[in-house]
Amino acid sequence: MKKLDKDSLKKLRDKLRRSSRSSIILRVGLGTCGIAAGAEDAVKVIEKELKKHDIKDYEIQRTGCMGYCYCEPNVEVLMKDMPTIIYGNVDEGIAKKIVVKHLVHRKLVDGHVVDRPAPDIWEKQ
Numbered sequence: 095m096k097k098l099d100k101d102s103l104k105k106l107r108d109k110l111r112r113s114s115r116s117s118i119i120l121r122v123g124l125g126t127c128g129i130a131a132g133a134e135d136a137v138k139v140i141e142k143e144l145k146k147h148d149i150k151d152y153e154i155q156r157t158g159c160m161g162y163c164y165c166e167p168n169v170e171v172l173m174k175d176m177p178t179i180i181y182g183n184v185d186e187g188i189a190k191k192i193v194v195k196h197l198v199h200r201k202l203v204d205g206h207v208v209d210r211p212a213p214d215i216w217e218k219q
Contacts, residue, residue: 120155122140127159136169167185
């Protein structure tokens, strides 16, 4: 297998990021650790809040382990003109804040960001 250089990895990352037609993508870690920590409840709250705030152009993607088992449940948020963020310890209250504060008001939910984009992406935001 051919090794990928930095530019090839950036292109692949960008291609994967644009694979959805929705303007908002919410990826929820539903590996065994996420399920045990309550990720399914977080998904239900997110879906309820999205309907409550009449947000329609979204996609919830259920994924396996994101590698942040220490702070499950995890939710990754991708949306236009905002940095891609992974939130950790997403209980029902934080799930509501993600929808209201991040998606509606376009502000980060302080205290729950566990990962942010690579510096080359962050600088473009």
